[in-house]
Each structure stands twice: as C-alpha cells, then as structure tokens.
Amino acid sequence: MNLATFIQLLVGGISIGALYALPALGISLIWNAAGVFNFANGEFVMISSYLMYSMLVGRKMPFLAALPITLCIMFFLGVATEKTIVYTLRRQNASPVKALVSFIALSIFLRNAARFVWGTAPRTIPNPFGAKPIEMLPEVFIMPHALWILGISLLMMAGLLVLFRWTKIGVAMRATTQNRTVAALMGVNTNRMVSLVFGLSSMVAALAGALSGAVFFITLEMSVMFGLKAFTSNIIGGFGNPLGAIVGGLLLGVVETLGASFVSSHYKDVITFSLLLFFLLFRPKGLFKLEIAEKL
Amino acid sequence: MKGFLKILAVAVLVLMVLAGTLSAQNLRIVCIVTALTGSVAQNGEYITRGINMALDEVNAKGGVRGQKLEVVFLDDQAKASEAINAVKKAIYDLNTPVILGSDWSGLVLASMQIAADEGIPQLVTATNVQITSQGIPTIFRLRANDSVAAEILAKYVNDQGYKKIGIMFTNEDYGRGFADETSNYLAKLDNKPAVIESCNLGDSDFTAQILSFKNSGVDVILALGKEIELAKFLRQTRELGVDTPVFGGSPMGLDYVVELAGGAMEGVRIVTHFLPTDPEPRIQDWVQRYEALYNGQEPTTHALAYYDAVHLVAKVMEECGTSPQDIARGLREVNYQGVQSWFRGSPTGDLVNKQVIGEFKDGKWHVVAVLGD
Numbered sequence: 001m002n003l004a005t006f007i008q009l010l011v012g013g014i015s016i017g018a019l020y021a022l023p024a025l026g027i028s029l030i031w032n033a034a035g036v037f038n039f040a041n042g043e044f045v046m047i048s049s050y051l052m053y054s055m056l057v058g059r060k061m062p063f064l065a066a067l068p069i070t071l072c073i074m075f076f077l078g079v080a081t082e083k084t085i086v087y088t089l090r091r092q093n094a095s096p097v098k099a100l101v102s103f104i105a106l107s108i109f110l111r112n113a114a115r116f117v118w119g120t121a122p123r124t125i126p127n128p129f130g131a132k133p134i135e136m137l138p139e140v141f142i143m144p145h146a147l148w149i150l151g152i153s154l155l156m157m158a159g160l161l162v163l164f165r166w167t168k169i170g171v172a173m174r175a176t177t178q179n180r181t182v183a184a185l186m187g188v189n190t191n192r193m194v195s196l197v198f199g200l201s202s203m204v205a206a207l208a209g210a211l212s213g214a215v216f217f218i219t220l221e222m223s224v225m226f227g228l229k230a231f232t233s234n235i236i237g238g239f240g241n242p243l244g245a246i247v248g249g250l251l252l253g254v255v256e257t258l259g260a261s262f263v264s265s266h267y268k269d270v271i272t273f274s275l276l277l278f279f280l281l282f283r284p285k286g287l288f289k290l291e292i293a294e295k296l
Numbered sequence: 297m298k299g300f301l302k303i304l305a306v307a308v309l310v311l312m313v314l315a316g317t318l319s320a321q322n323l324r325i326v327c328i329v330t331a332l333t334g335s336v337a338q339n340g341e342y343i344t345r346g347i348n349m350a351l352d353e354v355n356a357k358g359g360v361r362g363q364k365l366e367v368v369f370l371d372d373q374a375k376a377s378e379a380i381n382a383v384k385k386a387i388y389d390l391n392t393p394v395i396l397g398s399d400w401s402g403l404v405l406a407s408m409q410i411a412a413d414e415g416i417p418q419l420v421t422a423t424n425v426q427i428t429s430q431g432i433p434t435i436f437r438l439r440a441n442d443s444v445a446a447e448i449l450a451k452y453v454n455d456q457g458y459k460k461i462g463i464m465f466t467n468e469d470y471g472r473g474f475a476d477e478t479s480n481y482l483a484k485l486d487n488k489p490a491v492i493e494s495c496n497l498g499d500s501d502f503t504a505q506i507l508s509f510k511n512s513g514v515d516v517i518l519a520l521g522k523e524i525e526l527a528k529f530l531r532q533t534r535e536l537g538v539d540t541p542v543f544g545g546s547p548m549g550l551d552y553v554v555e556l557a558g559g560a561m562e563g564v565r566i567v568t569h570f571l572p573t574d575p576e577p578r579i580q581d582w583v584q585r586y587e588a589l590y591n592g593q594e595p596t597t598h599a600l601a602y603y604d605a606v607h608l609v610a611k612v613m614e615e616c617g618t619s620p621q622d623i624a625r626g627l628r629e630v631n632y633q634g635v636q637s638w639f640r641g642s643p644t645g646d647l648v649n650k651q652v653i654g655e656f657k658d659g660k661w662h663v664v665a666v667l668g669d
Contacts, residue, residue, distance in 0.1 A: 005507050012503035120337030122524050124556050131535050141537055205607075216500040217528060217556055221335040225498045263503035265493045266467065268504075 004139040008256050015146035015193065017253020018153040022208035023226050024233035025157070026201035031240045032177040034086050036096075039103035041205050042227025048074050048206035049213030056125050056214075063128035063214065071203050072212050081106070082195045083272035107223070115220055117295035121220040145215045156207055157246060160200070173197055209282025232276045238286025247287060251275075272295035286295045322366040323359065323618060325609065327396035328379065329601070330403060332371035335497075337522065338552055339399065339598050346599035347396070349589055350606035359415060360613045367606070372398060376406035378512055384408040387414050393613075393620045398422055399598060402469035408435060417624040419609065421601045423546075424473040428644040434620075436606070436627045436645045438601050439569045439636075440668065442470070445545060446477035448651050448667055449567045453516060453543060456484045462491040462514035462528060462540075463522075464505060471521025472530035473488045474545055480516060492516055502529045506536050516541050523547040525606050527556035534560040541565075546549060549661060550596050561656045568637050570597045571661045582635040597636075604634035638669050 023041045030038045050071050055066035085106060089099050129148045133141035164170040175183040176193040184190045208226065218224075230245075233252050237244025252272065259271035279286060325538045327347055332340040347367050355366050370392055372379040379398060386392045387410070398404050401424030408427065411418050417434045417545060420427065423442045428435060429473050453461060457665050463484060465475035471494070479489050491512045493505040506529070509517055517533070519526045526548060533542070546568035554561050572583045582603075586595040608630065609623070616626030628641045637650035649668040654661045 002511075005511060006506060009503060012501060014362060016501045051298050115337075118422070120333070120554055122335075124558070126558075127535075133535060133537055143535055156635070210419065212500070219335055220526060221498060222500075225500070257501065257504055261508065265495060265508070269496050269498070292456050 004137065005261075007137065007140050008142065009261050010254065011146050011150075013151045014250055014286035015253070016148050016257060017043040017250035019212050019249075019254050020233050021227070021246045021249025022153060022156070023205040023230035024237070024249045025242055025251070026205040027230055027234055027259045028237075028240055028242045028245040029197050029201040029204070031195050031234075032242075033173070033201075034082070034090070036086060036089070036099045036103065038201070039100065039227070040081075040107035040110055041201075041230055042223035043114070044074060044077070044202050044205040044213070044222035045226040047077070047110060048209030048216070049218040049222065050114055050123070051206075052125045052210045052213045052293065053118070053125055053218055056128070057123070063294050066259050067210055071206050074206030074209075074244030075199040078199040081200035081202070085192070086198065087191070087250055094121075107227070111220055111223055113197045120220065125214050125218070127157045134167075136234045145211075149211050149215070152211060156204060160204070160242075163200075169196070208215050213214035232272070234286075235276055236279050236286055239289040241286070241288045244288035251287075310647075320360040321363055323361070323363040323613070324366045324368060324390065324392065325394050325396065326368045326370060326390055326392040328370045328372050328382045328386065328398055330372050330379075330398040330400045330475055331374040332369065334375070336374050336400075337485070339523075339550075339596075340371070340585065342596045342598035343399070343602045345586075345590055346595070346601070346603035349599075349605055350603045353419040354606060354610045356467045357399075365606070365610055367396070368392075372403055374400060374403070378404055379403035380410065382539075382627055383410045384390070384642055387411060387416055391663075392416065393618055394419065394512070394609055394623045395441075395604065396609070399601070400470065401427065401473060404468055414620075415624070417621050417627060419499055419605050421598070421605075422470070424469050425477060426473065427542075428646050432645070433628075434624050437604055438639070438648060440648050440651050441646055442474045442545075443477050443589065444649055444650060444668070445567045445651055446474060447516065449543060449545075450481035450485060450487075450652070452565075452653060453518065454482065454487050454508045456516075457631050459487065459515060460515045460542075461487060461516045462493070462500070462509045463489045463527075464509070464517055464519045465492075465494050466521030466525050467494045467496050468522065478520065489518075491518065495529065497501065497525060499523060499525055500528060502532050503536070506533050506538055507527070509533075510536070510538050514540060516543060518542075518543045521545070523545070523553045524556065527553045530557045530564070531560045536608065540548055542566075551594055554656070562659075563656065564592050565655045565664065566661075567651050567653055568597060569648075569650070569652065570600050571652055573654075573661055574652060574663050576666075578633075578635055598647050599640040600636045604636050605637070607634060608639055 015148045023045050027038050027041050051070045052066055055061045062115055069154050077262045129145040133143050136142050164174055176190045177187055180190050233248035237248025256272050260268040326414045329340045329343050331337055359365050368384040372382045386395050395411055397418045397420035399421040401422040404422040404427055411434045412434055419438055421438050423439055425441050425443045428437055463475050464644045465471035482489055491514055493508055519542055533625045542564045544566045548566045550566045612623055612626035616622045630639055630641045632639045639647040651667050653664040655664050
C-alpha cells in the first residue's frame with residue numbers, strides 16, 4: 001500500500017462518510033427535538049434522490065436549480081410528517097413503541113409510494129460534477145464528486161451550526177429540545193419549533209439523497225442501506241449528539257473503505273458492523289456523550 | 297325490497313360458484329418470480345412478459361389437453377424467507393403440479409428441498425452448479441449452469457493471452473459460485489487468478505477493490521455477479537481511469553445494466569444465455585414478435601427463458617399428462633427445440649448447454665461466438 005493509494009482511499013472514505021453523516025445528523029436532530037427515532041430517514045434520502053432524477057432527467061433542469069427545489073420540497077415533507085404523525089402521537093401521549101411502529105409504517109409507505117411513482121427500475125443521473133478524475137498529487141486520482149460532496153456537506157453542517165448557535169430561532173429550537181416546558185413558558189412556540197426541526201432534518205437527509213443520487217444509482221433499496229448506516233453512525237458517535245452523528249458517519253465511511261482495502265473486501269460489512277458491536281458492548285454512549293445529559 | 301335482496305344474494309352466490317367452476321377448468325401452474333417488488337423488480341417484469349406472451353400463444357392454439365393454461369405469479373421479493381413461503385403456498389394452497397422457479401441461485405437453494413420432498417417438479421433458471429448436483433430427480437434447469445459458463449469464460453480469457461487475472465464478484469450464491477468455478481478452471485489451465493475481490497449487495501463505493509486491481513497490475517478483470525453492483529463497479533472503474541479489459545456473466549447483458557453503466561460498458565465481453573442481436577433466424581423471428589408486442593422494447597434473457605419454459609411445460613403436459621409425476625417423467629426425457637436453445641433431458645436435470653459470447657461495441661451487444669446448441 002503506497003501513500004498515493006492511501007490518500008485516495010481516505011478521500012473516498014470521507015466523502016462516503018459525509019453521505020452517512022447527513023442522514024445520521026437528521027436522525028439525531030429529530031431524536032433531540034421530538035424524542036422519536038425516525039425510522040423513515042433512509043426513505044427521505046431515497047425520495048430526494050428520485051426527485052432529483054425527475055428534475056434533472058425528466059425536466060432537464062440544471063443541477064444547481066434542482067438541488068434547492070428538492071431541498072425545499074423535502075423540508076415541507078418533513079414538516080408535514082411532524083404535523084400529521086408526530087403531532088398526533090404527542091397529543092395522544094403515545095408510548096415510544098407506538099411511535100416507533102408509526103415510523104416503520106411510514107418508511108414502508110414511502111418506499112412503496114416511490115415504487116408507485118417512479119417504478120422499479122434502478123435509475124441513474126449523469127454525474128453533474130464531471131466524470132473525469134482530478135490528479136491532485138502525482139498518482140492520486142480523486143473524483144470531483146468526492147470533493148463536491150465534502151464541500152456541500154460541510155457547508156450545510158456549518159450553516160446548521162450558525163443557525164443553532166447564533167440565531168434567535170436556532171436558540172429557540174435548542175431550548176425546545178432541551179426542555180420543552182420551560183421553553184414554552186419563555187414564550188417559545190414549541191410546536192412550531194419541533195416542526196421546523198423536522199423540516200431541517202428532512203432537508204439534511206435530502207442533501208445526502210440528492211448528492212448520492214447524482215453519483216451512484218437510485219434504487220428503492222438504497223433507503224435501507226442509508227437507514228442502517230445512519231443508525232450505526234449515531235451509535236458510534238453517541239445517540240442524540242449532532243457532532244457525534246457527523247463524526248460517527250465520517251468514521252464509518254473511512255473504516256469501511258480502508259478496511260475493505262487493508263483487510264479484504266470480502267469482510268467489508270463484517271468490519272463495519274464489528275465496529276457497531278464494539279461500541280454497543282464497550283462504549284454504548286458512543287464517542288461523544290450528549291451535552292444535555294451531562295448537565296442533568 | 298327484502299325479496300329483491302334475496303334474489304340478489306342468490307344471484308351473487310350462483311355467479312361465485314360459476315366463476316369457481318370456470319376458473320377450475322383452467323389448468324393452473326405457479327411461477328415464483330424474482331421479483332415483482334424489491335431491487336430486481338425489473339427482472340420480474342421481464343419474466344412476466346415472457347410468460348404472458350407464451351401463454352397467449354399456447355391458449356390461442358387451444359391450451360393444454362383442451363384446458364386453458366393459466367400461470368399464477370408469486371413474488372419472492374428476492375428474499376430467501378419469501379421464496380420458501382411462496383413454494384409452500386404454491387404446493388399446499390394452490391396445488392400446482394409444477395413450479396416455474398426463481399432465477400436467483402440463493403433463493404432456489406433455500407427453497408428447492410420443500411418442493412423436492414413433495415415430488416413437485418421445478419423448472420429454474422438459476423445457474424449455481426449445486427442446484428443440480430444434489431441428486432434431486434425433480435429439479436430441471438433451463439439455462440446452462442455456471443460450470444459451463446465458467447469453463448467457457450476461463451478458456452476464452454486464457455486463449456486471449458491474459459496472464460494476470462483479477463476476479464470481482466458479488467458476495468451471494470450466484471456470484472460466489474461463478475467466481476469459484478472460474479477460479480478452478482483457470483487453475484487447471486495453470487493461470488490462477490492473481491487477485492480476487494468481492495462486494496456485498498447494496499454497496500455503492502468500490503474504490504478499495506478498484507485500487508487493489510490497479511495496484512496489482514492485473515491485465516483483465518472478470519466481473520461476476522449481480523446486475524446493479526457490477527454496473528456501479530464498472531462505471532467507477534472507468535471513472536478512476538482504470539481501462540483494464542472487463543469480462544462478465546449474463547447479468548451484464550441486461551439493458552438496464554448497460555444504461556446504468558453508461559459509456560463504461562464499451563468493450564466489455566460477456567458469456568451469456570441469449571443476446572437479442574443473435575443472427576439465428578429462429579431467435580430474430582421471436583425478437584421481432586416480442587418487440588411488436590411490447591412497444592419495441594428489447595427482450596432479455598429472462599423473458600426468453602420463461603417464454604420457453606411455458607412452451608416446454610405445455611408440451612410436456614400435452615404429451616405426458618398433467619400430474620407432477622407425469623411432468624417430471626416428461627422433462628427427464630424431453631427433446632425440444634425452444635427459441636433460446638435445445639432442451640434435452642439429462643441425468644442431473646440440466647436441460648441446456650448453450651452459451652453465447654457477446655461484445656458491447658458502438659452501443660450494442662454483438663455475438664462473437666455461440667457454443668453448444
């Protein structure tokens with residue numbers, strides 16, 4: 001293994017990791033805001049891929065126009081999910097099991113709805129970032145999409161950070177997440193905040209879908225893969241911790257790619273899910289503990 | 297009003313009984329399709345098209361023994377558990393005398409014993425060698441098995457002068473079986489593969505495998521296994537600037553795999569069961585009829601294999617009888633020229649030995665050689 005190969009693998013691993021990190025972040029945001037595990041997160045990723053397909057291939061729109069439209073549609077889908085399912089569950093004071101089953105039902109519904117709308121054939125979008133690799137260093141070939149995925153994902157994450165840290169609405173969202181009763185007493189419209197978090201989470205997952213759809217193929221089954229990897233990222237990073245979800249996703253992508261290369265591609269998933277088992281057994285709280293838990 | 301309701305109820309009952317007897321007059325067999333839903337639902341669509349086309353032809357000629365032939369489709373969702381359920385349903389609920397089985401080796405291997413125990417003949421298109429090597433007298437295969445394909449592929453690659461061979465396979469029964477068989481034949485030719493890599497179904501990124509091939513300097517890559525993953529692998533191989541020649545198996549020949557792989561398919565050679573560009577007049581005639589029926593869409597190996605299967609079963613039932621025993625006996629002795637190939641009874645149940653070598657050039661598959669008949 002020479003250095004050039006290592007760098008190439010590392011960049012590939014990080015960019016795949018970024019695609020895992022985005023839905024993982026989405027799950028984490030919702031977990032904090034509403035206390036439910038969004039089982040349908042992988043389906044949000046898949047649907048946004050198909051939306052991109054419809055716009056890029058069906059309507060011949062440019063990538064940069066299709067991306068914001070997809071993100072907007074998915075934002076409203078997220079809000080709609082909250083307004084219908086989560087709000088009803090909250091009003092009923094439903095048990096966590098009921099919430100989980102509702103989300104499993106939503107995931108099955110969305111997958112089959114997508115099958116109804118887009119059919120069963122796998123789809124592909126012409127790679128908008130160009131299909132020619134860039135030779136960054138001698139012998140180090142990096143696909144332009146790896147850099148774009150990284151760049152756009154980091155931009156989205158930075159945007160979320162700014163929103164949560166330095167804007168009034170972000171602070172209100174965080175307050176709702178940490179203690180809904182107190183936030184309501186302080187005059188925060190907590191219902192609206194939870195809806196907004198759902199919209200944001202759906203939008204973050206949609207970004208992963210839009211980017212991966214442009215680079216890989218779009219299949220109905222991609223939702224299962226993304227759902228599983230996002231869940232694993234959350235466990236590795238620490239459930240409910242947004243930073244943990246991001247680091248967990250990146251780590252998962254890198255370990256997967258390097259493991260397949262250093263050990264053997266035959267054991268790729270063995271390595272990935274050994275990592276999950278390791279964290280579940282020896283560090284169930286993940287790499288980063290939840291800040292709020294520490295404050296209690 | 298009450299009187300009217302009574303009459304209506306009786307009428308509905310009579311209609312239901314009539315409908316029951318009408319459908320009972322049909323000769324019903326079951327096809328377990330991989331899959332009507334799920335990742336390979338496109339294949340399922342091809343299979344049902346081939347079957348429906350053949351059914352119309354059989355029934356237009358008066359059906360089988362004066363009865364209309366009917367096929368019930370069961371979906372196995374490309375999952376072993378569902379395949380087992382489907383086989384059970386076919387045998388115990390639908391009392392089928394014969395099963396047209398899956399084209400996925402793993403699913404057939406998981407579910408075949410249930411039908412075998414009940415003595416129900418199964419016609420499958422899955423190609424893993426183990427399916428017919430277990431001494432089950434009621435299993436029949438409608439395509440050449442992987443051992444035949446592997447031998448042809450190994451010999452062809454060796455004859456072309458490639459000395460450092462890399463194998464990439466999808467880690468499931470078909471891909472692994474095909475890769476093992478090919479490795480064995482290559483070893484016999486004193487040309488053992490230099491690098492063997494694999495991926496799982498659902499994988500998206502193949503950088504690690506591609507760089508392994510690139511760094512070890514293989515002069516040819518044999519990509520053996522399932523459709524979607526190998527299309528991604530092929531596309532990424534070319535994107536990363538690796539232009540090593542690629543050879544593959546029948547899944548690479550499917551139209552949607554070509555579409556997914558984009559320009560990367562150019563120059564790829566495959567060993568397969570059928571190509572729509574095969575100049576054989578019998579095949580061209582069928583291709584034209586298929587395209588006329590399905591709005592110009594090109595037929596695939598799935599459509600043809602199951603088209604032939606229906607005609608084969610209809611012929612055997614017509615000549616030998618409609619019980620499972622009659623059908624199994626008939627298939628053991630069959631000697632029938634279908635569209636795809638000849639179907640000849642054999643001790644193992646392998647009915648076909650034909651393979652086609654194709655090359656993708658200028659956006660189309662071209663037949664390079666036809667082996668067997």
